[in-house]
Amino acid sequence: MTYQGMTTLNIALIHHPVVNKIGDVIGSAVTNLDIHDIARTARTYGISRYFISTPYEDQQQLVRELLAHWQTGHGSTYNPARKDALSMVQLTNSLDEVIDTLTKQYGKRPLVVATSALLRENSVSYQDLGQKITKGEPVLLLFGTAHGLAPEILQVTDVTLPPIKGGTNYNHLSVRSAASIIIDRLLGS
């Protein structure tokens, strides 16, 4: 991995534990475009690392094959810009592993921030969190697949960003869209 992020913001896309539409804790399948789209946005904004978190070996193998195609296979010469974006993607087993990795890297535990379609306690504004990143504070921002992060994930987060409101009562953004909007709100000019 040669890419050096230009900010202290790291993101993780969690595939387990997340919840389904009735609130059961589940694991979700990896979606190709979640990896591509969010990596391209992350690369645009100088994010440090984009962790794909899944404990399932078959899903991990899919991610490895996708990354190999774009990093060393045909995709790497066909589309060097995509290789560049995907170079920041790191496969991981669990949120605990992500926090351990970043704690070693920065010499301190990062601020762990949840995103949610619901307003939760301990919320932090986009402006305040953006300023922390600008000042160089290590931050790990979590996105949930399926219908969002499970309670056990929320319990280990320090703060939560408020939900994205668009002036309607509809709150069913794709995780790809939500991640792009949130990253722009934090780091866009």
Place this chain on the structure above:
Amino acid sequence: MTYQGMTTLNIALIHHPVVNKIGDVIGSAVTNLDIHDIARTARTYGISRYFISTPYEDQQQLVRELLAHWQTGHGSTYNPARKDALSMVQLTNSLDEVIDTLTKQYGKRPLVVATSALLRENSVSYQDLGQKITKGEPVLLLFGTAHGLAPEILQVTDVTLPPIKGGTNYNHLSVRSAASIIIDRLLGS
């Protein structure tokens, strides 16, 4: 179509004419997630209509089948929120047809706005365009697939939004991410 948009912003995703990586004018294939993701974002922000523009009959048929699945088929009961978002999607042959439709609806030609990964003349700021929409001015915002809108499309647009900058020199956002970020910048609180 029962959905009534809460704003005077309309968007169109153009599949022809667009350019490929070396600047040739081409037509692109419709991508399922372009329809889903951008419709969900558009619905979140109260956009009036989301036009899918392609002149190709086989591509139009794919779009019709997708919309039928979610509007009257199994998808409509499996995921009513998706039905809701996709109810604003309208299939169309060309940009001219979109402009005609909106001109009849509003009684005047909408302001036609291009998006681009390059800075162009006649640029309008996100803030100024957002204020025009808030004041009720009819606006049609265009997104290009492939490597962007063709010159003949740019020639009929009135103004262009500046490219999204993320503090790096990387400008390869997916159209799904770019549309989400731009709509949030125009209509987000």
